[in-house]
Amino acid sequence: MYYVLVGVLALVAGVAIGFFVARQYTMNYLKKNPPINEQMLKVMMAQMGQKPSQKKINQMMKAMNNQMK
Structure with a gap:
């Protein structure tokens, strides 16, 4: 038992x-x-038909890093 x-x-x-x-x-x-880096973001945005600017990429990376915390 x-x-x-x-x-x-x-x-x-x-x-x-x-x-x-x-x-x-x-x-x-x-x-x-991290699962997504800056190069991957550039490729994704280009595939969606957007021209990725460095400012936009930095904003997206910062938003993702804040979300991870």
């Missing part, structure tokens, strides 16, 4: 700890390697 209870508690604790460790790792990875 107690073995089952201890096993279930250990499983729940392991899942909780694993979730938070994986979450922290993923957040650090995305902070170091």
